[in-house]
Amino acid sequence: MNEPHDEPRTDESPRTMGQQFGRRSWAEPWRIKMVEPLSVPSREERREALEEAGYNTFLLPSEKVYIDLLTDSGTSAMSDRQWSGLMMGDEAYAGSRNFYHLEDAVEKYYGFPHVVPTHQGRGAEHLLNQVAVDEGDVVPGNMYFTTTRLHQEMAGARFVDVVIDDAHDPASDHPFKGNVDLQKLSDLIDRVGPERIPYMSLAGTVNMAGGQPVSMRNVRELRELCDRHGIPIYLDAARLVENAYFIQEREEGWGDTPVADIVAEICSLADGAWMSSKKDHLVNIGGWVAVDDEDLFDRLRNLVVVYEGLHTYGGMAGRDMEALAIGIGESMEDAYVRARVGQVRYLGGLLQDWGIPIVTPVGGHAVYLDAKRFYPEMDQEKFPAQSLAAQLYLESGVRSMERGIVSAGRDPETGGHRHPELELVRLAIPRRVYTQAHMDVTAEAVKAVWDRREEASGLEMTYEPDFLRFFQARFRPL
Numbered sequence: 165m166n167e168p169h170d171e172p173r174t175d176e177s178p179r180t181m182g183q184q185f186g187r188r189s190w191a192e193p194w195r196i197k198m199v200e201p202l203s204v205p206s207r208e209e210r211r212e213a214l215e216e217a218g219y220n221t222f223l224l225p226s227e228k229v230y231i232d233l234l235t236d237s238g239t240s241a242m243s244d245r246q247w248s249g250l251m252m253g254d255e256a257y258a259g260s261r262n263f264y265h266l267e268d269a270v271e272k273y274y275g276f277p278h279v280v281p282t283h284q285g286r287g288a289e290h291l292l293n294q295v296a297v298d299e300g301d302v303v304p305g306n307m308y309f310t311t312t313r314l315h316q317e318m319a320g321a322r323f324v325d326v327v328i329d330d331a332h333d334p335a336s337d338h339p340f341k342g343n344v345d346l347q348k349l350s351d352l353i354d355r356v357g358p359e360r361i362p363y364m365s366l367a368g369t370v371n372m373a374g375g376q377p378v379s380m381r382n383v384r385e386l387r388e389l390c391d392r393h394g395i396p397i398y399l400d401a402a403r404l405v406e407n408a409y410f411i412q413e414r415e416e417g418w419g420d421t422p423v424a425d426i427v428a429e430i431c432s433l434a435d436g437a438w439m440s441s442k443k444d445h446l447v448n449i450g451g452w453v454a455v456d457d458e459d460l461f462d463r464l465r466n467l468v469v470v471y472e473g474l475h476t477y478g479g480m481a482g483r484d485m486e487a488l489a490i491g492i493g494e495s496m497e498d499a500y501v502r503a504r505v506g507q508v509r510y511l512g513g514l515l516q517d518w519g520i521p522i523v524t525p526v527g528g529h530a531v532y533l534d535a536k537r538f539y540p541e542m543d544q545e546k547f548p549a550q551s552l553a554a555q556l557y558l559e560s561g562v563r564s565m566e567r568g569i570v571s572a573g574r575d576p577e578t579g580g581h582r583h584p585e586l587e588l589v590r591l592a593i594p595r596r597v598y599t600q601a602h603m604d605v606t607a608e609a610v611k612a613v614w615d616r617r618e619e620a621s622g623l624e625m626t627y628e629p630d631f632l633r634f635f636q637a638r639f640r641p642l
Contacts, residue, residue, distance in 0.1 A: 190502075190503065190506060191503075192503045192507075192596070193497075193499040193500055193503055194243070194500075194596060197244060202230060202231075203227075203230070204230045204561055205228050205229075205230070205561055207558070209228065210228065210557060210558050210561055211558060213225065213228040214554055214557060214558055217638075218626065218627065218637070218638025218639055218640070219550065219551075219554045219623055219638070219639040219640065219641070220550070220634075220636070220637055220638055220639060221234060221553050221554070221557055221563050221564060221565055221566075222234070222565065222634070222635050222636070223636070223638070224557065224563060228561075229557075229561060229562075229563045230560065230561030230562060231560075231561065231562045231563070231598065231602050231605060231606055232563050232594070233530075233562060233563060233564050233590075233591040233592050233593060233594075233606065234563045234564065234565050234592065235565065235592045235594075236443055236529045236530065236592040236593060236594050236595060237440060237442040237443055237592075238284075238442035238447070238448045238449060239442075239448075239594035239595075239597065240442075240446045240447070240448075240594050240595035240596055240597065241446075241594070241595065241596040241597050242446060242447065242448075242487060242491070243446070243490075243491075243494060243596075245490050245494070246446065246447070246487040246490045246491055246494070247487075249483070249486040249487045249489070249490045250483040250484075250486065250487055251483075252483070252486050253481060253482035253483025253484075253485075253486055254482040254486075255481060255482045255483070256482065257474060257477070258474055258476055259476050260476055260477060260482040260485065261482075262482040262483070262485035262486040262489065263281065263476040263477060263482075263485055265485065265486060265489040266279065266281060266452070266485045266486075266488055266489040266492075267279045268489070269488075269489040269490075269492040269493060270452060270454050270492065271454075273424060273427060273428065273492055273493070273496055274401065274427065274428070274431045274437060274454060275428055275431045275432055276431065276436060276437060276454035276455055276456060277454075277456065278454060278455050278456070278457075278458060278460075278461035278464075279452055279453075279454045280452060280453050280454070280461070280464045280465055280468050280475060280478060281450070281451070281452050281468075281472075281475075281476075281477060281478030281479070281480055281485060282450075282451045282452060282453065282468065282472050282478045282479055282480075283449065283450070283451065283472055283473075283478065283479030283480060284440055284441075284442055284449060284450060284451045284479075285311075285400075285402055285438060285439060285440025285441070285442070285443075285451040286311050286315075286440070286451075287451060287471065287472050287478070287479060288438035288439060288440070288451045288452060288453035289311060289312055289315040289438055290315050290471065291453055291464050291467050291468055291471065291472075292315075292398065292436075292438055292453050292464070293315045293316050293318070293319040293321070294319055294467060295460065295463040295464055295467060296319075296362045296363055296398075296460070297316060297319035297320060297321045297362050298320060298321075298362065299320035300320060300321075300360065301319075301320065301321040301322075301360055301361065301362045302321060302322050302323075302324055302352065302356050302360050302361055303316045303321045303322070303323050303324070303361070303362065303363065303364075303365050304323075304324045304325075304326045304344075304348075304349055304352055304361065304364055304365065305323060305324070305325065305326065305327075305364070305365035305366070305367065306325075306326065306327040306331070306342055306343070306344045306365075306366060306367055306370055306378065307325055307327040307331055307342070307367070307370045307372050307373050308323055308325060308372060308572075309367065309371055309372060309400065310372075310571055310573070310632055310634070311632065312365065312367075312400060314631060314632060316365075317576065321362070323365075324352055326344055326345050326348040326349045326352060327341075327342065327343070327344065327345060327370065327373065328341065328343045328344070328345045329345070331343075331370060331373040331376060332373070332584075332585040332586060333585075334374065334521070334522070334523040334524070334532070334534045334536075334537075334586060334588070335524060335534075336524075337524060337525060339377075339379075339410075339414045339415075339525065340376070340377055340378060340379040340382060340410075340414070340415075341370070341373055341374070341376035341377075341525075342367065342368070342369060342370035342373060342376040342377050342378040342407075343378055343379055343382040344364075344366070344378070344382055344386050346382075346385055346386065346389055349364070349386075349389060350389065353393055353395070358393035358394055358395055361393075361395050362396075363395065363396045363397065363398045363435075364386065364390055364395055364396070364397045364398070365398060365400065366378065366383070366386065366397055366398070366399050366400065366434065367399075367400040367402075368399060368400065368401060368402075368403055368404035368406075368407035368408075368430065369403040369404070369406050369407045369410070369527060369528045369529065371402075371403070371529075371567075372567060372571075372584075372586065373523070373586070374523030374526075374527045374530075374532040374586075374588065375403070375406070375508075375526075375527020375528045375529050375530050375532070376523075376525075376527055377406070377407040377410035377411065377414075377528070378407060379411065379414075379415055380411050380415055380418065380426070380429065380430065381415070383430055383433050384433060386433075387433045387434075396435035396436070396457075397433070397434045397435055398434065398435060398436045398437060398438065398455075399430070399431065399434045399436070399437035399438070400437070400438060401431075401437040401438065401439045401444075402439060402440040402443040402444065403443050403444055403528060403529055404427055404430065404431075404437075404444065405423060405427060405444045405495050405496060405501055406444070406501065406504070406505060406527075406528030406529060407430070407528070408423045408424075408426035408427045408430065408501075409423055409498075409501045409502065409505055409528065410505075410528065411426050412426055412498075422496075422498055423496055423497075423498050423501050424496035427496065435455065435456055435457065436453065436454060436455030436456060436457070436460070437453070437454055437455075438451070438452070438453040438454075439451050439452050439453070439454070441488050441491070441492075443529070444495045445488055445491040445492050445495050446491040446494060446495060446595055446596070447484065447487050447488045447491050448484075449480065449484055450480050450484050450485070450487075450488045452478070504528075504595055504596075505528050507593060507598075507600065507603065508526060508527065508528060508529060508530065508531060508593055509526050510600055510603055511531050511591065511593065511603040511606060511607060512524075512526030512531045513526075514603065514604070514607035515531065515533075515607055515610060515611075518607075518611050518614070520533070520610060520611060520614050521533070521534040521537035521538060522534060523586075523588065529592055529593065530590045530591055530592040530593060531590075531591045531593075532567065532588040532589065532590050532591070533549075533552060533564075533588060533589040533590075533591070533610065534586075534587070534588060535548040535549035535551075535552045535568060535587045535588060535589055536548065536587045538552055538613075538614065538617050538620075539551070539552070539617060539620055539622075542620065542622050543622070544568070544569050544581075544583055544587060545569065545581060546621075546622025546623060546624070546642060547566070547568070547569060547570055547622060547623045547624075547625070547639065548568070548587055548620075548622065549566040549567065549568035549569070549570070549587045549588055549589050550566045550568070550570050550623055550639060551620050551621075551622050551623050552566075552589045552613065552620070553565060553566050553589050554623070554639075555613050555620060556589070556609060556610060556613050559609050559612050559613050560605070560606075560609030560612070562591075562605075562606050562609050562610075564589050564590060564591050564592075565589070565590050565592070565634075566588075566589060566590075566634060567586070567588040567589065567590045568584060568586065568587035568588055568589075569581055569582070569583060569584065569587060570625075570633060570634045570637060571584075571634045572584045573632070573633055573634075574633075591606065591610075621641060621642045622641075622642045623639040623640065623641055623642060624639060624640060624642055625637055625638070625639055626638045626639060626640050
C-alpha cells in the first residue's frame, strides 16, 4: 500500500539565491581559484577508447573523457579551507588529532557519539553487516543499492525491497519517492518474524530510484513501527544533506528550518548510520560508521582494525580526516546545498524542455535518463542503458553510467539476470566542479543521441566478473 503524498509547502518554493535580489537567475555561492584544463578527444579517439573499454564507461581512461558525469563520489572540488586543512594533517599512527576533529564533527551534525572511520562507505557497509547480520537474516530497505546489498548478502542475509511503488515509476511525480511502504514492511515482519530482521536499511535520497528523497513524516512513522518490533534503523547517509533540502523545500512545516537541523532530526530517529563521505562531504576519499549503542561500537571498533586500520584512522591519512571534518560543516550550509541541487535541476530542465525522457522529479545529485523510453523496442537483455551510456560517450565525450539490468546483477538463487523496473543512465554531477555551460553541452549531447535513437541495436556481454559486474563487465555491439 503506497503512502499518500506529503503535503507540499505553500510558501515560496523552490527558493533561489536570485530571488533575494528581485530576479530569477542565481549564481553559485563561491568563486573559482584554480582550474584544470580539459581537452575534447576526437570522435575517432572516442570510438577507439570505447572499443578498448568493452563499451563499459567505467573502463575508459579519464584522459579520454571530456565532461565526466560517471559519479559524484570522490569527484568534488574541495574548498580553500579544506586544502588548508590538508596541511594540518597529523600522521600519527594512533590518536591523530584529526580523528578527534572528525569525531566532533560527526557528533555535532549527525548526533551519533561513537564514530569509526573507514577508507570509504564500502568499508563502513562491510563492518556494519559483519557485526549486525547473521546467516538467514532478512534486511528490508527502501530500494537496493549495489554495494549495500552485496555486503548484506555476503554476511548471510537477504535483501527485501520495501520502497513505495512510485519509486519504480520514472514518470511518477510523488515528491518523496524514497519513502518506505509501511504496509510492505509490516507484512515482511509478520512473515519472517522481527528476530530475523537485524536492522532496517534506510537510504536518504534513494540512488537507484533517481536520487529520490524520504519525507520526515515517513521516517517518524517508520521509527514507530520499528520500535514496536525492536528493530533498529541504520541510515545510508551518503546524500542525506540533499534529502534534508528536499524536506525543507517540499514538506509542510520545515521551510524555515536550516538543512543542518533537518539532518540532525532525521538522525535522531535512527540508531546509527554509515557514510560515504566522498559524496556530501566534498572529499576525494573517506567514510565512517557511527552508532548510539556502545556495545555495537565496541564490536565495530574491534573489526575495523582487521580490515581498515586502527580505530583512530580507519584507512585514512590524518590530512584526509581533517579535510573531511571541514567538509562536513561546509556541506550543511544552506546556500551551498541550494546551488548544488539547482545545478542538477538546470540540466534536468533543459532535457525536459526537449521532451527527453528522464526520471521525475529531478533528484538531488544526478539526472537519470530513462533508457526504456529511449529504446522502447529494445529487449532489456540487450542492455539498453549500457547502450545509451556508450552512445552518449561516443557522441560527445560525456561519461555517464548504467543503472539498470547490468547494475542489478544476477539472482543468487536462480543465476538469471535480475530485471529491475528501472533501466536508467545516470548523469551524476560532481559538486562545485562544472559550470552551467558544461550542463548546456551535456544537454545538447543527450539531445543528439535522442534524435538518433532509432539507430541503436543493443549490446551483448562478453565478460562478466563474479561481483558488482557493472564495474568491470565488457560488451560488444549486436
